[in-house]
Amino acid sequence: MANDLTAVRQPIERAQGLPNEHYIDEGIFEEEKYAVLFASWAGLAVAADVPEIGDAKPIEFLGIPLLLVRDRENKVRVFQNSCRHRGMILVSEPKKIEGAIRCPYHSWCYSTAGKLVSTPHVGGPGHNTHEAINKDDLGLTEVRSHIWFDTVFINVDGAADPFEVVHADLLARWKEFDKPMYHGGTESHFDLNLTTNWKLAIENYCESYHLPWVHPGLNSYSRLEDHYNIQEQGKYSGQGTLVYQQLKGPDDTVFPDFEGLSEQVGYRGRVHRHLSKCPTRRAA
Ligand code: FES
Structure with missing residues (x-):
């Protein structure tokens, strides 16, 4: 499938552009x-997209449904936006999570930190547990993320070197700006x-x-x-x-x-x- 990129990889003075x-x-x-x-690390959002505790915003990233959440500890997290039961999309529009993230299909509930906290009737009517359902194994799937200057970067395959290693040159170049950053909210945003x-x-x-x-x-x-x-x-x-x-x-x-x-x-x-x-x- 891949083209021969020898001509592209030449020194910049004589390199050719990518094939069509x-x-x-x-x-x-x-x-x-x-x-x-x-x-590697790809930019997904800004943390200001979920400014308050409990805020959640669904974002599709290259075909993957993701969920940006600010959890109860004020930590911004990225999860796969699908239920561990049958894969239902959990949150379909930006909202504030008032208790737990509740799946609209069979009402399994997750904390804002991704932990599975309730599985109503999973053991039969009126029985909310089942010996085969280990809640600790069935939390939301979290996507590796890193926030730098309020930008939320994600590493989808989870195998990249740490952000600080991959982007060591970038961090060094911007070191003088390494100060508390405040995003201007919707007034400072455009699509x-x-x-x-x-x-x-x-x-x-x-x-x-x-x-x-x-x-x-x-x-x-x-x-x-x-x-x-x-x-x-x-x-x-x-x-x-x-x-x-x-x-x-x-x-x-x-x-x-x-x-x-x-x-x-x-x-x-x-x-x-x-x-x-x-x-x-x-x-x-
Ligand atoms: S698909 Fe979410 S509870 Fe069933």
Whole structure:
């Protein structure tokens, strides 16, 4: 199924782009889904999607029904959104879990930490236990997750190296910003629906070449020549800009800056995409 990618893996100066099949072929999409997105850390949501204890939000991720939950201990967790009994979808729209997560089919109930807590009539009418049903073995299936800067990353296959190891360079680069983060909630949120192969969107953010023509406003103060590349073959690719200016409101107000940032960091902007296990990118 996989193409010969020798021409793609050449040094950036003479590398060729990915073959067309990598953008349109369902079989290759499936291969990449497992090899890239399930085998490493993928962004799923922001913790602010479930701002209060008990909040739950169903999210479908590449065909997998997932459930984002803020449990009673204020910990954000990701579960498979399916019941351990017969696989019913547990939560079909964002809601606050008032007691337990109750399956709408036969009412098995789970705590917000995923523990199976009740199995009504499972041993026959009026008998809520059965010797063959061990609740400790039948909790919700939790998906490995890691939160960094309020972003919830998941590792679907559970076998990736720890987030801090895979993204050690990224964490080091952003260390100066390692301060308490507050998400602005719905006012700071927008949805971007793209009908395209995911790599085209990623590749767009890895180059500034298009700015003069597609974003002339942005290019007027963060010009093509102000940008620089951040890349390590086989690990990540992205870009930064050497200039940064805040947009001003109608009365010249701006958002407050972080305190204590170095001059070098405080006036740069960055777009960065870590592509662990995705060693290719288009030649400029
Ligand atoms: S499928 Fe959930 S309780 Fe039966």
